Amino acid sequence: MFELISLFLRSLSIIASDPALGSRGSTIKSVLDLAALAVERGAAGRDQLAALHEQLKHMVDEGREPTPEEWDALKARSDAAHRTIQEWKE
Amino acid sequence: MKLSKFLLPLLLLTGCASNPFNTAKTVEQKSYALYGTFVIVEEQAAVLMGYADVPASVKRAMQRADARAKPAADELKKAVDAYSRVRIGLEGSPDDARYAAENLSRVYMETRPIIVCLITIVRGGDTSCSN
Numbered sequence: 001m002f003e004l005i006s007l008f009l010r011s012l013s014i015i016a017s018d019p020a021l022g023s024r025g026s027t028i029k030s031v032l033d034l035a036a037l038a039v040e041r042g043a044a045g046r047d048q049l050a051a052l053h054e055q056l057k058h059m060v061d062e063g064r065e066p067t068p069e070e071w072d073a074l075k076a077r078s079d080a081a082h083r084t085i086q087e088w089k090e
Numbered sequence: 091m092k093l094s095k096f097l098l099p100l101l102l103l104t105g106c107a108s109n110p111f112n113t114a115k116t117v118e119q120k121s122y123a124l125y126g127t128f129v130i131v132e133e134q135a136a137v138l139m140g141y142a143d144v145p146a147s148v149k150r151a152m153q154r155a156d157a158r159a160k161p162a163a164d165e166l167k168k169a170v171d172a173y174s175r176v177r178i179g180l181e182g183s184p185d186d187a188r189y190a191a192e193n194l195s196r197v198y199m200e201t202r203p204i205i206v207c208l209i210t211i212v213r214g215g216d217t218s219c220s221n
Contacts, residue, residue: 033143044137048130049110056113056123065174066122071167074122078129078163084136085156090146 117191121170121198128163128205131212132156138212151217155208158220162201169197 013036016028059066110123135152138144173190176182182190207219 037138037141037143045130045134048133049127052110052123052126052130053113055126056110056119059119059122060113060115065116065118065177066170068171068174071122071125071170074125074129075164075167078125078132078160081129081132081136082156082160085132085139085153088139088149088153090150 117194117198118170118174121166121194124198124202124205125163125166128159128208131205131209132159135208135212148211148217151211151220152208154220155211159201159204159208162204166194166197166201169194 013028013033016025018025021028055070110127111120114120114123135156138152139149169190173194176187176190210219211217
């Protein structure tokens with residue numbers, strides 16, 4: 001569903017980028033692009049949270065704690081994301 | 091236009107379908123849920139840093155919040171490591187076990203608001219927590 005909403009917003013954005021609409025069209029395009037971005041990122045985060053939720057459900061069902069390998073996998077992902085964020089410059 | 095006011099309702103709508111914190115039972119599982127949520131949000135922030143549409147002020151706030159959250163999250167992982175080693179009997183006395191448990195609880199409570207700040211910004215909320 002979120003893919004469809006995003007596609008719809010991106011389509012409207014393309015229409016709004018028509019030069020005939022002038023500066024107002026440009027503003028509308030920015031708003032629509034941001035809306036599509038929000039939907040896309042929100043949907044991605046929701047899926048990842050659902051996966052983490054499932055993983056924890058299995059842990060609880062199996063009566064076990066997270067393993068060192070599971071921790072290390074998370075930390076490796078965090079290290080990579082952290083590098084990308086901190087490398088950004090204006 | 092303020093990105094934060096714009097994104098907040100959408101991201102809250104799409105980002106809260108599952109709550110790992112409600113599922114976790116033990117302090118180690120809760121710590122894993124917190125660290126895992128942090129990683130997901132941190133990865134989202136990393137993607138957003140590459141978008142030209144996201145204002146520089148929001149990117150700066152995400153960068154500041156991540157600079158604070160990352161060492162705090164890694165400290166949480168270290169506290170879990172120490173607690174796990176005592177729990178499975180690799181090392182330590184009963185006093186060590188109590189200290190490790192208390193330390194993990196303390197680090198967890200201290201880390202949570204720092205990570206929540208990054209979550210708030212990535213979800214389009216108030217960026218002032220990063221100042």
